[in-house]
Amino acid sequence: MRAAPGSPATFSLDGQDVEFQAGETLIEAATRAGRYIPHLCWHPDFHPHGSCRLCTVKVNGRAGAACTMQAAAGQEVQSDTAELNAQRKTLLQMLFVEGNHFCPSCEKSGNCLLQATAYQMGMEGPHFEQFYPNRPVDASHPDLLLDFNRCILCELCVRASRDVDGKSVFAIGGHGIHTHLLVNSDSGRLGDADMALGDRAASICPVGVILPKRRGFAIPIGQRRFDQAPVSQQTQGDGDSP
Numbered sequence: 472m473r474a475a476p477g478s479p480a481t482f483s484l485d486g487q488d489v490e491f492q493a494g495e496t497l498i499e500a501a502t503r504a505g506r507y508i509p510h511l512c513w514h515p516d517f518h519p520h521g522s523c524r525l526c527t528v529k530v531n532g533r534a535g536a537a538c539t540m541q542a543a544a545g546q547e548v549q550s551d552t553a554e555l556n557a558q559r560k561t562l563l564q565m566l567f568v569e570g571n572h573f574c575p576s577c578e579k580s581g582n583c584l585l586q587a588t589a590y591q592m593g594m595e596g597p598h599f600e601q602f603y604p605n606r607p608v609d610a611s612h613p614d615l616l617l618d619f620n621r622c623i624l625c626e627l628c629v630r631a632s633r634d635v636d637g638k639s640v641f642a643i644g645g646h647g648i649h650t651h652l653l654v655n656s657d658s659g660r661l662g663d664a665d666m667a668l669g670d671r672a673a674s675i676c677p678v679g680v681i682l683p684k685r686r687g688f689a690i691p692i693g694q695r696r697f698d699q700a701p702v703s704q705q706t707q708g709d710g711d712s713p
């Protein structure tokens with residue numbers, strides 16, 4: 472459906488009009504309008520990936536990912552409903568048991584998009600049985616550490632390294648539950664890859680996988696990103712890790 476000439480094109484998000492520009496996705500337009508749609512693998516600076524499904528909304532009654540669906544005039548989009556938020560909570564619980572997300576000992580606690588989104592959705596416990604993966608930590612790089620057991624396979628590091636840094640340090644390999652993050656070096660270790668602390672890929676991870684060495688727990692509790700405001704009030708786009 473086309474908007475009348477001269478009038479801005481809008482769709483309705485939970486009953487309120489949101490203006491959009493041609494070619495924008497639902498989440499891009501919503502974020503620009505200061506409206507929160509839950510997401511993990513989407514980042515405003517990168518092409519959408521569509522893997523986490525947290526952004527699933529109903530468009531004219533049918534479910535779709537807000538990060539990949541183009542906005543169109545007159546769409547009736549529902550996002551903040553009890554049904555969709557319950558499904559999001561289940562997806563989060565699945566991610567929490569698939570990895571080792573022991574937040575009390577994680578340097579990313581308080582700055583972690585997964586944790587903040589779980590708080591936002593009212594997730595109180597992981598609910599499912601833990602998988603307890605046992606993927607070895609890679610501490611081979613002088614400035615960066617990788618804890619693969621927290622990876623949610625969002626591919627942001629893959630996209631950042633390939634599209635911004637021009638290095639393609641990371642890739643995703645394997646199948647099914649064995650899908651995992653890979654380092655593109657002969658040894659498979661980060662210390663042997665062409666990666667620098669200043670690379671975009673070094674600060675893009677929304678959870679606690681790619682961490683700078685010698686900088687843990689630097690921000691006092693109470694001043695961390697998601698101590699300041701819940702994720703739903705930080706709609707100006709996701710900042711990279713501090």
Ligand code: SF4
Nearest residue numbers: 622623625626628676
């Ligand atoms: S390491 Fe971080 S950025 Fe890369 S795929 Fe895993 S969770 Fe995403």
Ligand code: FES
Nearest residue numbers: 521523524526538
């Ligand atoms: S944000 Fe849309 S699928 Fe992850």
